[in-house]
Amino acid sequence: xxxxxxxxxxxxxxxxxxxxxxxxxxxxxxxxxxxxxxxxxxxxxxxxxxxxxxxxxxxxxxxxxxxxxxxxxxxxxxxxxxxxxxxxxxxxxxxxxxxxxxxxxxxxxxxxxxxxxxxxxxxxxxxxxxxxxxxxxxxxxxxxxxxxxxxxxxxxxxxxxxxxxxxxxxxxxxxxxxxxxxxxxxxxxxxxxxxxxxxxxxxxxxxxxxxxxxxxxxxxxxxxxxxxxxxxxxxxxxxxxxxxxxxxxxxxxxxxxxxxxxxxxxxxxxxxxxxxx
Amino acid sequence: xxxxxxxxxxxxxxxxxxxxxxxxxxxxxxxxxxxxxxxxxxxxxxxxxxxxxxxxxxxxxxxxxxxxxxxxxxxxxxxxxxxxxxxxxxxxxxxxxxxxxxxxxxxxxxxxxxxxxxxxxxxxxxxxxxxxxxxxxxxxxxxxxxxxxxxxxxxxxxxxxxxxxxxxxxxxxxxxxxxxxxxxxxxxxxxxxxxxxxxxxxxxxxxxxxxxxxxxxxxxxxxxxxxxxxxxxxxxxxxxxxxxxxxxxxxxxxxxxxxxxxxxxxxxxxxxxxxxxxxxx
Numbered sequence: 001x002x003x004x005x006x007x008x009x010x011x012x013x014x015x016x017x018x019x020x021x022x023x024x025x026x027x028x029x030x031x032x033x034x035x036x037x038x039x040x041x042x043x044x045x046x047x048x049x050x051x052x053x054x055x056x057x058x059x060x061x062x063x064x065x066x067x068x069x070x071x072x073x074x075x076x077x078x079x080x081x082x083x084x085x086x087x088x089x090x091x092x093x094x095x096x097x098x099x100x101x102x103x104x105x106x107x108x109x110x111x112x113x114x115x116x117x118x119x120x121x122x123x124x125x126x127x128x129x130x131x132x133x134x135x136x137x138x139x140x141x142x143x144x145x146x147x148x149x150x151x152x153x154x155x156x157x158x159x160x161x162x163x164x165x166x167x168x169x170x171x172x173x174x175x176x177x178x179x180x181x182x183x184x185x186x187x188x189x190x191x192x193x194x195x196x197x198x199x200x201x202x203x204x205x206x207x208x209x210x211x212x213x214x215x216x217x218x219x220x221x222x223x224x225x226x227x228x229x230x231x232x233x234x235x236x237x238x239x240x241x242x243x244x245x246x247x248x249x250x251x252x253x254x255x256x257x258x259x260x261x262x263x264x265x266x267x268x269x270x271x272x273x274x275x276x277x
Numbered sequence: 278x279x280x281x282x283x284x285x286x287x288x289x290x291x292x293x294x295x296x297x298x299x300x301x302x303x304x305x306x307x308x309x310x311x312x313x314x315x316x317x318x319x320x321x322x323x324x325x326x327x328x329x330x331x332x333x334x335x336x337x338x339x340x341x342x343x344x345x346x347x348x349x350x351x352x353x354x355x356x357x358x359x360x361x362x363x364x365x366x367x368x369x370x371x372x373x374x375x376x377x378x379x380x381x382x383x384x385x386x387x388x389x390x391x392x393x394x395x396x397x398x399x400x401x402x403x404x405x406x407x408x409x410x411x412x413x414x415x416x417x418x419x420x421x422x423x424x425x426x427x428x429x430x431x432x433x434x435x436x437x438x439x440x441x442x443x444x445x446x447x448x449x450x451x452x453x454x455x456x457x458x459x460x461x462x463x464x465x466x467x468x469x470x471x472x473x474x475x476x477x478x479x480x481x482x483x484x485x486x487x488x489x490x491x492x493x494x495x496x497x498x499x500x501x502x503x504x505x506x507x508x509x510x511x512x513x514x515x516x517x518x519x520x521x522x523x524x525x526x527x528x529x530x531x532x533x534x535x536x537x538x539x540x541x542x543x544x545x546x547x548x549x550x551x552x553x554x555x556x557x558x
Contacts, residue, residue, distance in 0.1 A: 228394065251383055
């Protein structure tokens with residue numbers, strides 16, 4: 001038998017894959033590099049190393065105000081999306097009710113629907129309900145749209161859970177309430193943390209839905225967006241670099257948790273992570 | 278095993294919430310599309326004029342076709358980049374597979390805005406690419422057409438959606454039972470034949486998911502055109518956005534949104550239908 005072509009070496013393919021990686025990472029590398037460039041965001045080669053843009057960034061109070069707004073919105077969205085996502089996942093896993101399939105589709109819709117549609121629908125809703133746009137409306141938008149992410153992640157967790165433990169708990173006299181707190185939730189702990197991190201990151205980065213729901217206080221992405229129109233400085237590179245660093249940190253944590261919560265099963269992603277559309 | 282009370286307790290809150298904050302808003306969008314604007318105020322006069330405008334005014338068809346062209350280009354480019362990458366990782370990466378897989382995932386988490394902004398600094402007329410070309414003396418003056426063109430939109434969205442396309446394809450390739458591939462080779466098929474007749478058909482569900490994802494997400498994008506697209510890169514969602522903004526014609530904007538929604542959902546159903554056919558074949 002000859003060599004197995006499907007699993008052997010493939011130098012051309014390896015070069016191609018390297019080029020694709022270069023394409024994926026090039027913009028990020030450029031971004032980071034130019035955040036240390038004294039002479040601005042363009043030109044080549046970058047010369048004159050400086051920390052200047054970072055010190056400017058740290059002194060920029062409107063950026064930090066927007067970071068605070070983003071953190072508040074993201075934290076609140078995590079709580080809302082996890083709570084409702086957990087209930088929705090339990091309902092999809094265990095209950096039968098009329099319209100269940102429709103409900104599942106509706107919950108997941110914000111994952112795939114363009115953000116502009118979800119954003120504008122919620123804007124109309126806010127106007128209809130007479131609510132002024134503020135961080136509260138942004139939170140409602142993020143929290144509601146991200147129930148989709150929580151539901152898929154936690155549903156996957158529930159599907160892998162051993163039902164026998166819950167049965168045993170109920171048989172041994174624990175109330176359903178006790179069983180939920182002492183058996184179901186602890187079993188889902190890793191899925192909950194992983195989903196929470198994902199939701200947090202997505203909310204911190206969200207822009208398409210936020211765009212239409214923002215009031216007076218900007219979130220960080222909207223603050224950056226506003227600055228892009230007024231002309232760009234490497235200060236934006238600096239803040240982007242920090243966002244990148246924090247995102248990478250969160251993924252590393254997320255990935256480890258995910259690997260642990262999925263250990264024993266395949267590593268295949270159950271639902272693609274990524275920005276909710 | 279679960280009591281009725283338990284089931285209603287877990288089902289009712291998300292049902293109510295999703296009904297109030299997703300279903301109702303989407304329904305409001307639809308209702309608005311049947312209203313009209315008179316003297317810069319929305320009047321609740323039921324009519325189909327907005328939809329008539331969409332079908333009769335060639336401007337909207339033109340933008341929609343451009344949008345579809347851009348979305349299709351993004352989809353094709355993402356596959357051309359994502360499929361070989363997934364194939365390489367699934368079959369040839371050896372021990373580095375896990376690390377490389379994570380390297381593809383990382384950019385998925387990096388802010389859309391950050392990545393878009395990076396392209397803006399690269400493609401601009403005083404950007405990094407132009408600086409580089411002049412540094413090499415390949416061009417003497419800044420090249421203007423990199424930024425603010427449909428090309429820039431396709432480039433930026435391809436960059437964003439390549440990892441999205443990669444993921445399901447990779448998952449599908451990983452799922453192919455290895456004995457099938459060995460059997461094909463043992464029975465005398467060459468590697469090209471093995472690819473086209475065994476591997477490629479079996480990766481179809483993943484490819485389909487990737488295609489749907491890239492196309493649908495690009496279709497409704499309005500930020501990439503604003504960041505790097507310029508007037509010639511305007512997409513359908515930008516029309517919606519301006520109708521909701523300066524132009525103040527919410528009903529017409531809502532009608533276009535309903536159109537986008539219908540196209541998106543039809544594509545999802547089509548993709549689901551095709552996937553079922555392929556899987557059971």
